[in-house]
Amino acid sequence: xxxxxxxxxxxxxxxxxxxxxxxxxxxxxxxxxxxxxxxxxxxxxxxxxxxxxxxxxxxxxxxxxxxxxxxxxxxxxxxxxxxxxxxxxxxxxxxxxxxxxxxxxxxxxxxxx
Amino acid sequence: xxxxxxxxxxxxxxxxxxxxxxxxxxxxxxxxxxxxxxxxxxxxxxxxxxxxxxxxxxxxxxxxxxxxxxxxxxxxxxxxxxxxxxxxxxxxxxxxxxxxxxxxxxxxxxxxx
Numbered sequence: 735x736x737x738x739x740x741x742x743x744x745x746x747x748x749x750x751x752x753x754x755x756x757x758x759x760x761x762x763x764x765x766x767x768x769x770x771x772x773x774x775x776x777x778x779x780x781x782x783x784x785x786x787x788x789x790x791x792x793x794x795x796x797x798x799x800x801x802x803x804x805x806x807x808x809x810x811x812x813x814x815x816x817x818x819x820x821x822x823x824x825x826x827x828x829x830x831x832x833x834x835x836x837x838x839x840x841x842x843x844x845x846x847x
Numbered sequence: 848x849x850x851x852x853x854x855x856x857x858x859x860x861x862x863x864x865x866x867x868x869x870x871x872x873x874x875x876x877x878x879x880x881x882x883x884x885x886x887x888x889x890x891x892x893x894x895x896x897x898x899x900x901x902x903x904x905x906x907x908x909x910x911x912x913x914x915x916x917x918x919x920x921x922x923x924x925x926x927x928x929x930x931x932x933x934x935x936x937x938x939x940x941x942x943x944x945x946x947x948x949x950x951x952x953x954x955x956x957x958x959x960x
Binding site: 826836 | 851878879881883889890891892893896936938940947948950951952953
């Protein structure tokens, strides 16, 4: 199993550009989520999904869109990047039947200039 | 609103020392608590997960305890090694089925050879 994979590893955007961060998992987990990690603030939940076709907002959803058309994939879209979105983004997944132990991807480091 | 605090923010110890990392949360109504390790520039690796009905979990040299009534968890590392140097994060799940975790800001541990 590859676990949770994220692409790209690094990305530089100009203000106003759009892009999609990719996340995939091969563990057949129903739950998937996106976090951002900023210095001194810990990880904050952006959006999450409890299954294909079902998504919901987390703590800091503004400026981000998600959709979940398959169990395996959960892309995060930035429609118009802003410098405040400079961060490290982590995708996580969890099996729903049990204790919701989270498995994380390696992260995407995004810089918006 | 649930808040998670980890003190100290950084810790240096000599190799071989036993040490305790602390995690405090403000609302005792949690579903579970998970400890993670994060190496520089990497994703999060799950170390231990304690369900709300449990008091502790052990894995090798690691032991995590949970006291819901006082809003505290500790991660005990026995016989520390330089390879234990990393940032340790705790996260609490606020309710079953909601898949919302609140993270602390972490303790950066350095074990000196």
